[in-house]
Amino acid sequence: GAVVSQHPSWVICKSGTSVKIECRSLDFQATTMFWYRQFPKQSLMLMATSNEGSKATYEQGVEKDKFLINHASLTLSTLTVTSAHPEDSSFYICSASGQANSPLHFGNGTRLTVT
Amino acid sequence: RKEVEQDPGPFNVPEGATVAFNCTYSNSASQSFFWYRQDCRKEPKLLMSVYSSGNEDGRFTAQLNRASQYISLLIRDSKLSDSATYLCVVSASGTYKYIFGTGTRLKVLA
Numbered sequence: 002g003a004v005v006s007q008h009p010s011w012v013i014c015k016s017g018t019s020v021k022i023e024c025r026s027l028d029f030q031a032t033t034m035f036w037y038r039q040f041p042k043q044s045l046m047l048m049a050t051s052n053e054g055s056k057a058t059y060e061q062g063v064e065k066d067k068f069l070i071n072h073a074s075l076t077l078s079t080l081t082v083t084s085a086h087p088e089d090s091s092f093y094i095c096s097a098s099g100q101a102n103s104p105l106h107f108g109n110g111t112r113l114t115v116t
Numbered sequence: 117r118k119e120v121e122q123d124p125g126p127f128n129v130p131e132g133a134t135v136a137f138n139c140t141y142s143n144s145a146s147q148s149f150f151w152y153r154q155d156c157r158k159e160p161k162l163l164m165s166v167y168s169s170g171n172e173d174g175r176f177t178a179q180l181n182r183a184s185q186y187i188s189l190l191i192r193d194s195k196l197s198d199s200a201t202y203l204c205v206v207s208a209s210g211t212y213k214y215i216f217g218t219g220t221r222l223k224v225l226a
Contacts, residue, residue, distance in 0.1 A: 033212040044218040045160070045203075094159050098214075102148040102207050105214055107159040 003029050005097050007108025014085055014115055021081045022111045024095030030075035031097035035105070036068075039092045051078040085115040117142055120206050122217035130225050133194045137220045139204030140186040147209035149180055149187045154201045154219065163189075163202070194224045 004027040014020050024034055034051040049070055050058040057070035069081040078097075082089055092112050096105040121140045129135045141149075149166035164171060166178040166187050177190040187206075191198055204217035 035214070045154075045216055047216075050212070092157070098212065101210055101212050104150055104162050104165055105205065107161070110159045112157075 003027075003097075003099060003104075003106045005095065005106045005108045007095050007111055009111055010109060011112040012114070014113070016086055016115055017084055019081055019083045020085055020113060021079055022093055022095075022113075024078045024080070024097070024108050026076045026097045026099075026106075029097075029099040031078075031099065032075060034072060034078040034095055034097040036070065036078075036080050037094045037096070039094065045094065048080075051080075053078075082113065085113070087115045089113065090115045119143060120204055120215045120217040122202075122204050122220045124218055124220060126221040126223050128223045128225055129194055131194055131196060133224075134190065134192045135194055135222065136188055136190045137202055137204075137222075138186050138188050139206075139217050139220075140184075141204075141206045141215070142185070143206070143208055143215075144185065145208050146185075146206045148207040149178075150205040150207075151176075151178055151187075151189050152203040152205060154203055156200075160203055191222075194222075196224050196226060198222060199224045 006025045008023045032053045036048045037045045048063045051070045051072040053072045059065045072078040094110040095108040151163040152160040153163045154160040166180050170179045175192045179188045201219040201221045203219045207214045
């Protein structure tokens with residue numbers, strides 16, 4: 002089945018630093034990928050839709066200058082959390098689908114802790 | 117009204133019980149439907165796609181009711197390992213837009 006790889010699985014960083022998370026589709030091409038954030042005991046929250054070769058589409062309330070998304074190829078999207086603060090500590094997950102209306106496949110998530 | 121709604125639960129059931137969850141959607145143009153399972157501190161994993169004719173995979177049965185705009189998931193002979201949050205996902209025709217329900221939490225008790 003389709004595989005989506007996300008790296009790193011966990012990261013601890015100091016406040017003020019930036020963290021880059023990679024999401025790769027390993028056996029299919031993904032023109033569209035999605036980035037989510039999930040706080041403990043809460044639902045997945047869609048942050049943005051990453052579009053290959055064009056700007057990402059951000060959900061309301063998500064700061065595009067803080068959460069930089071780059072989708073430079075059909076198999077890789079990156080999310081950079083800039084100037085991270087403790088309140089950015091969360092579980093970040095990406096997903097991708099090979100084509101519209103097909104099942105989404107999720108990366109294994111990145112647990113970010115900002116100290 | 118939310119586009120996709122689920123009862124958050126938790127549903128506490130004994131081992132061996134049969135349990136069913138429903139998920140309602142508001143967009144009649146919705147085309148594709150999925151059930152995902154999410155364990156604590158893990159990513160969601162596809163449990164099954166939901167087809168118009170209904171489909172079964174072992175102890176799991178999914179149904180689609182387009183007239184009433186809901187999908188259902190039935191789990192028979194519940195196992196302790198079925199304890200998880202079950203997410204309903206709906207996609208509109210020809211789009212990359214996927215709408216998630218908030219999830220239904222299931223606890224299977226020994």
